[in-house]
Amino acid sequence: MSNISIKLERPRVEELLARYKSQIGKDFPGYRNHVYRTITYAMYFLGNAEEHESLVETAFVYHDIGLWTDYELAYLEPSEAVAIADNQKFKLGLDSDLLRGAIHWHHKIFPYTGPHREIIEACRKADWIDASKGMLRKGMSRAAIRDVEAAFPNLGFHNTLMRLAKDYGGSTLAGGIKVTLGIVKW
Secondary structure, three states: OOOOOOOOOOHHHHHHHHOOHHHHHHHHHHHHHHHHHHHHHHHHHOOOOHHHHHHHHHHHHHOOOHHHHOOOOOOHHHHHHHHHHHHHHOOOOOOHHHHHHHHHOOOEOOOOOOOOHHHHHHHHHHHHHHHOOOOOOOOOOHHHHHHHHHHOOOOOHHHHHHHHHHHHHOOHHHHHHHHHHHHOEO
């Protein structure tokens, strides 16, 4: 057992994700668990500071949503647009620039050093941990990653990404190239 704090229930996440359940369809359980894993990792890097929880939860609900709302492999900007619109529509009260930044930079290869660095960097590291299935640990222990993965199993999420790359890109290779060019930031 590691020292990572794992919340099995997050009402904000459930409420926000529920609005997109039918659009996400059969991919919903895998995406939901990906969202929970990344939130857990990011909150660990933020010392589980409650003042960051709403932003982190919301950013991760929306960070990949453009895959399903816009059927787009270059999904960062569509995901940002949905998040910003919902932030206004549902009066979530989050800083739009910070919410946009957490989504926009979550695939950045090198550390983020701009405005809101602490939160955006925590989100960036969290997504890299999960995207790599724990091969990239960003300073997190293997035990902590194992505990999070046990609490929120993959449920085929990474296979979903490969399938969507093929479906939207014409082939896994072409889709993979389009994804890489559209979402990876230096």
